[in-house]
């Protein structure tokens with residue numbers, strides 16, 4: 001199952017992605033976390049690991065990637081994910097691991113003036129399309145803010161979309177848009193309410209397509225402080241474990 005985690009900037013996508021990865025790992029599912037956000041560098045921090053080499057860099061950066069992409073007859077091993085492969089077949093430097101959770105990063109914006117991020121979208125799509133998942137394997141894709149990956153068509157390679165909704169009008173509007181686009185792409189999409197205080201949960205639900213809401217995560221100061229101090233995620237809530245159970249029941 002390939003899950004894409006979406007939502008507006010700062011709503012809690014990366015935090016949720018790491019917690020969901022842990023929750024599935026605890027259930028015994030093999031988990032791969034894919035960092036597909038070219039503009040943020042926080043996932044390794046949240047996991048308490050050194051960042052792996054990103055896939056784009058392993059192809060020689062955007063320039064090398066474009067050259068390889070345009071090769072008509074790539075030599076064996078040089079094609080860009082032209083055949084199905086497992087995570088074990090990736091270059092070792094591109095895969096980091098922590099507590100049984102593996103992680104890869106598509107690519108990051110590293111340099112001033114390096115050009116647009118479209119090649120990252122192409123690579124994300126090809127990687128996800130070619131990835132052979134293990135039995136009961138879960139791939140969690142942490143995406144960049146907004147709806148760029150819907151426009152790029154990355155969600156074509158995804159089985160389910162999770163939109164993280166924080167208590168802002170902006171998030172409600174984005175949730176509406178994502179619901180529409182998911183329908184057009186014929187993909188299931190669910191909402192997770194995040195940073196929720198008891199008094200506002202009902203207000204949030206009122207602004208959303210209720211049948212898509214599958215979980216609520218309370219505002220959690222333990223998590224917030226760990227993030228503020230740059231420590232790996234800690235949490236005082238089991239809400240994400242419950243969400244993993246719901247997803248496993250509905251989708252596995």
Ligand SMILES: Nc1ncnc2c1ncn2[C@@H]1O[C@H](COP(=O)(O)OP(=O)(O)O)[C@@H](O)[C@H]1O
Pocket residue numbers: 007008009010011012013014015016042194195196217218219220221223224225227228
């Ligand atoms: N449930 C929560 N309670 C308190 N703070 C949270 C919660 N979820 C996320 N945060 C905080 O919100 C901020 C943004 O989270 P992050 O996961 O980086 O968002 P995104 O990846 O969507 O940009 C971080 O400071 C994080 O600790």
Ligand SMILES: [Mg+2]
Pocket residue numbers: 013014015037040042
């Ligand atoms: Mg993030």
